[in-house]
Amino acid sequence: AQSVTQPDIHITVSEGASLELRCNYSYGATPYLFWYVQSPGQGLQLLLKYFSGDTLVQGIKGFEAEFKRSQSSFNLRKPSVHWSDAAEYFCAVGARNAGNMLTFGGGTRLMVKP
Amino acid sequence: KAGVTQTPRYLIKTRGQQVTLSCSPISGHRSVSWYQQTPGQGLQFLFEYFSETQRNKGNFPGRFSGRQFSNSRSEMNVSTLELGDSALYLCASRQDSAAGYEQYFGPGTRLTVT
Numbered sequence: 001a002q003s004v005t006q007p008d009i010h011i012t013v014s015e016g017a018s019l020e021l022r023c024n025y026s027y028g029a030t031p032y033l034f035w036y037v038q039s040p041g042q043g044l045q046l047l048l049k050y051f052s053g054d055t056l057v058q059g060i061k062g063f064e065a066e067f068k069r070s071q072s073s074f075n076l077r078k079p080s081v082h083w084s085d086a087a088e089y090f091c092a093v094g095a096r097n098a099g100n101m102l103t104f105g106g107g108t109r110l111m112v113k114p
Numbered sequence: 115k116a117g118v119t120q121t122p123r124y125l126i127k128t129r130g131q132q133v134t135l136s137c138s139p140i141s142g143h144r145s146v147s148w149y150q151q152t153p154g155q156g157l158q159f160l161f162e163y164f165s166e167t168q169r170n171k172g173n174f175p176g177r178f179s180g181r182q183f184s185n186s187r188s189e190m191n192v193s194t195l196e197l198g199d200s201a202l203y204l205c206a207s208r209q210d211s212a213a214g215y216e217q218y219f220g221p222g223t224r225l226t227v228t
Contacts, residue, residue, distance in 0.1 A: 036219070042221055042222075043118075043204055043219040043220050043221040043222050044204065044206075044219040045219070046216060046217075046218070046219075049216060090157065092157075101147070101159045101162060101170045101172070102147075102149075102157075102159065102217065103159070104156060104157035104158075105156075106156050107156065107157075
């Protein structure tokens with residue numbers, strides 16, 4: 001069974017600083033990988049996805065993520081954080097033979113200092 | 115296109131009652147998945163429906179059930195509610211084309227069991 005670990009429960013960064021959110025997954029083959037963002041009281045918005053090909057993927061809102069097979073990681077990055085990026089971020093893995101079932105990490109809550 | 119819609123957005127029920135939540139997918143999407151989000155357990159997959167058939171089911175008791183109609187709208191039902199069923203219930207839809215694997219989430223239904 002697949003699993004996802006987000007080691008950082010909370011992260012605080014200053015506005016304008018760079019950001020990296022960590023995600024490690026466990027899966028026997030190449031998975032589908034996703035990053036979602038959730039603002040308070042809202043559903044999940046897809047930031048970016050990795051299916052195959054180029055291991056550096058670009059997403060919305062200036063986010064990018066890099067798939068590293070050797071490290072079983074899919075870390076999310078942003079060069080300059082804006083106050084509006086404060087939210088909870090979820091990494092998810094989808095198995096290629098399990099339909100639409102996504103397994104989510106526990107989430108990382110991002111706070112942005114002015 | 116309109117996004118995924120869920121009704122009602124908020125619900126308060128008493129232990130022992132049953133509840134039905136509704137999800138309307140994005141037009142053209144034939145796959146609907148349901149997830150439960152709680153502070154303690156995080157985001158957990160409940161089940162997935164495609165063309166009115168349940169394709170996958172998560173590890174939840176039989177009190178949790180669902181169905182999908184011919185227009186792809188889906189409902190989930192929870193019988194004999196327990197306090198632990200208090201959660202945000204998220205619905206996600208997907209076109210289910212072979213080329214993509216993106217799920218789009220609705221805003222959720224916040225269920226409170228007292």
